[in-house]
Amino acid sequence: MTHYDQTDTLEARDLTCIRDDRSLFSELSFTLKSGQVLLVEGRNGSGKTSLLRILCGIRQPDEGHIHWNGGDIYRLATGFNAVTAWVGHKDGIKLELTARENLVFARSLGTPSGLDIAEALDAMELGGFDDVSAINLSAGQKRRLALARLLVTRSPLWILDEPFTSLDTHGISLIESMINKHLVDGGMLAVTSHHTVTLDSNDITRINLSA
Amino acid sequence: MNEFLHMGGYASYVWSSYAIALVVLLANLVAPLRARRKLLTRLAQREKRAQRMKR
Amino acid sequence: MKPATLPQAFSILLRRDLTLAYRRRSEMINPLLFFVLVTALFPLGISADPALLREIGPGIIWVAALLASLLSLETVFRSDFDDGSLEQLLLSPHPLSVLMIAKVLAHWLITGLPLLIVAPLLGVLLNLSTAAMKTLLLTLALGTPVLSLIGAIGVALTVGLRKGGTILSLLVLPLYVPVLIFAASAVANSDAGLPVSAHLSLLAALLVLAISLSPAATAASLRISMS
Amino acid sequence: MLRFFHQLASPKHFYRISGKWIPWLGAACLAFMLAGLYQGLLVAPTDYQQGDSYRIMFVHVPAAWMSLFIYMVMAIAGGIGLVWRIKLAEIMAISSAHVGASFTFLALITGSIWGKPMWGSWWVWDARLTSELILLFLYLGVIALYNAVEDRRTAARATSILALVGVVNIPIIHYSVEWWNTLHQGPTVTKFDAPSIDFRMLIPLLLMAIAFKLFYAVVVLLRARVEVLQRERNTSWVKALVAEHE
Structure with missing residues (x-):
């Protein structure tokens, strides 16, 4: 239903990230095309999260550039934000709001995907929790609610930081199938994960930051 | 000479102002110099420690 | 499907913050109680002489308003930072400075406006004349939004810091001085029957300046603290 | 052109050049200061x-000028550092904060000492002194923010924004304090103007002003060099320097 433009490309050139005057990584270059996955691995503190935060534009690289379809993502700014969906360590949901209210707000911060709230909640097996205040959800349910924003918005580029944290095996397979569908639709994914990620796509570029 | 020091009766005001000015200026001059020396010795120790760890 | 238009996103964010505040109603009362309590302390500390209170009343109320607004500033970004929704705001397809206006407007409606509602009570406590009371409300109406707008810059700069609150007052209070001076002197003047149009127009000028400049500064500060 | 400027501003290059400049600036500063003192105290x-x-004026007025001048430099350098992301501009901005605060503090102290014989009290809510006091809080805000943020780069960029916000507010604060001052005390006795400026009084004032500017240049370069060493401590040229230093 949400078919993405097959020619989308995200190109990173000579990325360098410095923390406490020590470079976490330098001269990092890669290209991500439609349907491809970038898997970022490495020990804790090796800069996995920093790399993803640079990719989505929250943090600026100390050196190097990132281009989306040829345009520098800092010049594109809100244009690039419109095609990107970010789920970080924190869920990004308000505990005092209900599941539906959280998703309505998440949808207003992106391009609506046409999937309505109830359908998105069902897809995340949160059906019936529409009017439950998020504070009463379990950690796994909150994580799935956070990931549900990916269904209510249409973003070719998904950037997920440890998406599987606090998910049980059933939850993990649910998310993996969602990702597979996204990739089949021509979407792209940059992800970090300690769990082994079993995805159908064989087009996975691996970057190990503590190599 | 002591008439000069007397400053027409305002000696304490004038000289205290100039003394404070001197102290403030010197403090600003000494601080970075001391900081540089402290940093260099700290970096030297760090270098020594790195050497020892490598062996 | 097109992304939500800017006005839609603006109103959704504004409504979200107001709903959140409504669901944490108890917290909304704190700045108000602080405002009344601080004002009530001054007569105890100085004297109950009505004439004296009437003279220093405007200054007391305005200093208390300043401190109450400072106290409530933390809530503008604190909870969004803790639960991660601040990152989502930064990555929205809408200009961040406009979203900042929504955040600050919500903060003003939640904490600034109630000060106006309580002010007459304090006016009575400090024996202000009706003319002074009227001007007090006018200056609060013009001045408290400026406090929220400038305060938002300070909060954006200190949101990531563990003990951000302590230095927030040091960053923001010096910038509040012009508002305090024009507002308090306006109320004092009207008490003495003098014209206050100059003071109010200066306050209005500060408000226009704050509305045009501080959202962009707040957005830039947020991007830096979140990076 | 910017590419060239960017190259020039390489930390290693800056460290070497500033090392050469500092002795000359220091000597010039000393010369001007001695001349200023001689003119001011004797001639x-x-x-x-x-x-x-009134001779306190030869320290008070230049210090007050410097407190404003350095804040402007800090804001401009910070702005350049933010917009063009030039590391050196950030370093110059933050290296100016402490010396700027010191000059503001000096202006306040000497102002109050100068006022004592004239008005009989150590502090008078004079417009200029009050603005100077608020300026001191602005400086302390910048320094406090810089120390509160862990990551050096974020800290430098946060303080640059604060300095820019501050510099926009300085004229507004100054105007509102002037307005407030005329409201309460009237523009009479507390005017801080120097006495009828006799030409021979103007010379020491300018000499001291130049001396203070040179002093600022020396101190800001010294502090910037320490900051550069700190930030570049993992580079080979700093490691060589450290080895040399032992």
């Missing part, structure tokens, strides 16, 4: 009104 005539206490 300038006694003022018929204030006697010799």
